[in-house]
Amino acid sequence: MNIAISTRPGRSATFDLVRRLPEYLTIWVPLLLSAAHLIAFSLWTIWISFTPSTLVPVSGWVGLRNYSAVAASRNWQIALDNLLLFGSAFVLLSLATGLILAILLDQRIRGENLLRSIFLYPLAVSFVVTGTVWSWLLNPGLGIQKLVHDLGWTSFRFDWLIDRDMAIWTIVIAAIWQSSGFAMALFLAGLRSVDADLIKAAQIDGAGPIRMYRRVILPTLWPITITVIVIQLQFAISTFDLVRALTNGGPGIATQLPALVVYDLMFQRSLLGRGAAAAVLMLLILLAVLLPYAAWRYVQRRQAIHA
Amino acid sequence: MRDRTFAPSRLLIYLIVSLIAAAWLAPLAVVVLNSLRTNEEIAQASMIGWPKQWAWSNYAAAWSGFCVAETCAGIRPYMLNSALVTIPATIFSTLLGAIAGYAVSLWRFRGDSWIYGIVTLGLFLPQQMRLLPWTIVLRDTGLMNTLTGLVVIHTIQGLSFTTLFCRNYYTAIPQELIRAARIDGAGFFRIFWRIILPLSPPILVVTVIWQFTHIWNEFLYGVTFTTGQQQPVTAALIALSAAVADIPQHGVQSAAVMIAALPTLLIYLIGGKYFVRGLTAGAVK
Numbered sequence: 001m002n003i004a005i006s007t008r009p010g011r012s013a014t015f016d017l018v019r020r021l022p023e024y025l026t027i028w029v030p031l032l033l034s035a036a037h038l039i040a041f042s043l044w045t046i047w048i049s050f051t052p053s054t055l056v057p058v059s060g061w062v063g064l065r066n067y068s069a070v071a072a073s074r075n076w077q078i079a080l081d082n083l084l085l086f087g088s089a090f091v092l093l094s095l096a097t098g099l100i101l102a103i104l105l106d107q108r109i110r111g112e113n114l115l116r117s118i119f120l121y122p123l124a125v126s127f128v129v130t131g132t133v134w135s136w137l138l139n140p141g142l143g144i145q146k147l148v149h150d151l152g153w154t155s156f157r158f159d160w161l162i163d164r165d166m167a168i169w170t171i172v173i174a175a176i177w178q179s180s181g182f183a184m185a186l187f188l189a190g191l192r193s194v195d196a197d198l199i200k201a202a203q204i205d206g207a208g209p210i211r212m213y214r215r216v217i218l219p220t221l222w223p224i225t226i227t228v229i230v231i232q233l234q235f236a237i238s239t240f241d242l243v244r245a246l247t248n249g250g251p252g253i254a255t256q257l258p259a260l261v262v263y264d265l266m267f268q269r270s271l272l273g274r275g276a277a278a279a280v281l282m283l284l285i286l287l288a289v290l291l292p293y294a295a296w297r298y299v300q301r302r303q304a305i306h307a
Numbered sequence: 308m309r310d311r312t313f314a315p316s317r318l319l320i321y322l323i324v325s326l327i328a329a330a331w332l333a334p335l336a337v338v339v340l341n342s343l344r345t346n347e348e349i350a351q352a353s354m355i356g357w358p359k360q361w362a363w364s365n366y367a368a369a370w371s372g373f374c375v376a377e378t379c380a381g382i383r384p385y386m387l388n389s390a391l392v393t394i395p396a397t398i399f400s401t402l403l404g405a406i407a408g409y410a411v412s413l414w415r416f417r418g419d420s421w422i423y424g425i426v427t428l429g430l431f432l433p434q435q436m437r438l439l440p441w442t443i444v445l446r447d448t449g450l451m452n453t454l455t456g457l458v459v460i461h462t463i464q465g466l467s468f469t470t471l472f473c474r475n476y477y478t479a480i481p482q483e484l485i486r487a488a489r490i491d492g493a494g495f496f497r498i499f500w501r502i503i504l505p506l507s508p509p510i511l512v513v514t515v516i517w518q519f520t521h522i523w524n525e526f527l528y529g530v531t532f533t534t535g536q537q538q539p540v541t542a543a544l545i546a547l548s549a550a551v552a553d554i555p556q557h558g559v560q561s562a563a564v565m566i567a568a569l570p571t572l573l574i575y576l577i578g579g580k581y582f583v584r585g586l587t588a589g590a591v592k
Contacts, residue, residue: 023495027410030403034466035425038432041440048439057443104324107317117579118328121335124575124582126524128541129568132548133334136341136354136557146353177331185583238433241526245545262435267531272439279435290431 042283049276057272066277075264076278079256082168083285086257087236090175091229097176098183098228099221103213105184106191116188120181127178131245134174135161138246164254167247171239171255174246179235183228190224191217223300230293237286258282341561342366349557362558369562374550382563384536385543389523390570391454392539396461397518401511403462404469409503411470412477413485414495423474429467434527437464445532452537457529461522468521469514472588476510477503509581516578517585520571540567 017024052062070076101119105112122130137143140159148156160166194217202216240259247255262282266275337355342365344358371381378384410416411423441460442451450456480503488498529539538546544567547560575582 020495026406026495027414027416030466031407031410031422031426031470033463034407034429034470035422037437037440037463038425038429038467041437042432044440045436057439101324101327104320107320109317109320109324115324115328116583117575118331120579120583120586121572121575122331123586124520124571125568126526126541126571128524128526128544129564130334132544132560132564133338135548137334137337139354142349142354142557144355147355150353177334181331182586185587189587234431238435240434241541244526245548259433259435262438263527263531266438276439279433279438282433282435286431286433 045276046280048272049280051273053272053276055270055272062273066273067281070261070265070274070278070281073261075253075256075261076258076281078253079258079261082255082257083237086168086171086175086239087233089169089172090236091232093172094176094180094183094232095225095228097180099187101180101184102187102191105188116181116185119184122178123181125178127241128245130174130178131242134170134177135246138170138173161247162251164251167251167255171243171246174242175236175239178242179232183232186224186228187221190221194220226293226296230289233289234286237282237289258285338561338564341557342369342565344558346556346558350555354557365558365562366566368559369566373556373559373563378536382540382543382547382566385538385540386566388454388533388537389539389541392457392461392529393519393522396458396465396522397515399458399462400465400469400518401514404466404514405473405503405507405511406499407466407470408473408475408477409499410495412474413480413482413503414498423470426467427471429464430471438527438531441528441532452533454533454537456532457539460528460532461518461525465518465522468517472514472517472585473507473510475588476507480506512578513581513585513588516574516581519574520582523571 048057049066050061050063051058052060052065105115109115138158138161140146140157140162145156145158148158160170198216198220199212202212207215238259239257240263243249243255243257243260249256249260258278259282262275262278264275265271265278269275340356340358341349341354343361343363344356345360345362345365348359348362349356369382371383373379373381407426411419445451445456445460448456450459484502485498488502493501524541525539526541526545530542530545533539533542544564547563551560
């Protein structure tokens with residue numbers, strides 16, 4: 001056996017350090033770069049949000065003025081309203097779609113693998129591509145409405161894309177189409193891991209299929225449901241590409257979302273301080289979702305250890 | 308197996324599932340068909356229809372003919388840009404993530420769980436919080452509007468995901484294996500090379516597919532940090548639809564969209580199992 005354990009007699013600590021330098025560098029450089037960029041970038045953006053920076057970053061202190069300017073702007077208010085509507089509609093509907101699909105696929109049907117691939121393929125495609133395609137389908141002069149008109153039903157109207165009040169729903173549609181498969185995949189995994197004894201016991205008790213799902217199977221899915229909700233909300237809060245490709249925030253600013261406001265302030269209006277403030281507000285919205293989730297996960301884990 | 312007989316209720320299940328599947332495939336079918344119809348045909352009818360004559364020339368035009376902004380070289384240069392960003396960034400971030408994941412899970416060192424905890428915060432921090440700092444960093448290093456700049460960004464940011472994936476996978480390897488190898492005199496690199504890497508192919512495939520798909524599909528950094536000829540294909544597609552808004556060329560545009568989507572679609576078709584594994588692994592953070 002070799003005797004090369006780290007403490008070699010007669011060799012100094014300095015020599016040891018030099019010998020192991022490549023190892024230390026390989027371990028620390030990538031991790032430090034990653035950690036440092038996360039912390040430094042966040043702190044820097046937060047700092048900029050308190051400065052009067054416009055075209056270039058400058059020092060100075062304006063307190064919460066950037067925040068009040070952003071919060072008072074019509075752009076941001078519309079973005080928040082939209083986020084609330086889009087976030088809740090998208091999360092609820094994609095949850096429902098995903099759950100229904102998972103339950104249907106769990107009925108020992110033929111071609112399950114093929115069907116699963118069909119429901120998941122949109123996730124492999126960029127939001128720019130899907131947004132562009134949906135903008136064609138939902139364009140009243142090009143897509144579904146035009147097709148129905150050409151078929152002879154000329155009073156048919158489906159023009160949400162150019163309707164200020166309904167345009168946000170086109171983003172809901174595209175987002176559901178794109179990411180319900182994700183909810184389905186997680187729910188399906190959950191359904192497959194339901195305790196078989198539990199099901200058998202319920203069958204012996206004479207539970208029918210609907211009762212079985214409502215009383216026995218679905219209650220075991222709620223931890224997965226919470227995970228899906230949180231991930232979908234995280235997606236909703238940072239949605240950018242999809243809107244950019246589908247409506248570009250329009251008509252007017254009817255489909256504005258926080259991420260678009262940040263981009264607009266930073267790179268189109270060159271109001272860096274306000275842009276940074278909007279980004280920090282986005283982070284706060286995200287934290288309002290993630291912190292309770294982290295606390296919940298922590299409690300769950302503690303209970304699992306004590307059980 | 309039960310239920311092999313065709314009860315009406317089962318027929319209903321098949322009917323519903325097939326209808327939803329058809330709805331899910333419809334957008335893809337529409338683009339594929341449109342990419343084979345002439346611009347004039349689409350302009351006369353709608354975006355939804357069967358090609359009267361097969362316009363294969365759309366693909367040639369989309370690839371190397373039509374104009375994005377002022378340049379008329381088709382989508383090819385932007386596809387090349389995307390490849391030149393995605394491939395190196397995927398390789399670097401996966402390799403570094405594997406080493407980092409091994410270091411924090413098996414090699415262990417003082418402060419490992421702290422630094423790992425910070426790195427995984429990157430999964431949650433919105434891109435918008437990093438946009439301005441990256442702008443400054445790229446400007447000061449002269450990497451603004453270069454593909455190298457995007458490679459650096461995606462490599463460093465990708466580390467959060469790749470380290471998490473690999474670390475979670477490596478924790479299943481018994482610590483005793485590493486301890487025994489260390490007593491035998493094997494160092495950090497030799498253990499990685501001889502023990503860890505041979506056990507890694509499944510997680511490396513998941514990580515590579517995940518990173519490739521994400522970097523290829525990324526848009527915000529591409530559009531913020533590059534312009535004109537340096538843009539990746541996602542940013543070029545947006546520029547294209549803005550450029551042709553007056554005289555739509557939906558046949559050629561559809562072909563361009565298909566070409567842009569093809570790399571990640573192909574990877575999904577080939578490695579779907581691993582793609583889904585990455586998706587669900589990322590979910591149970």
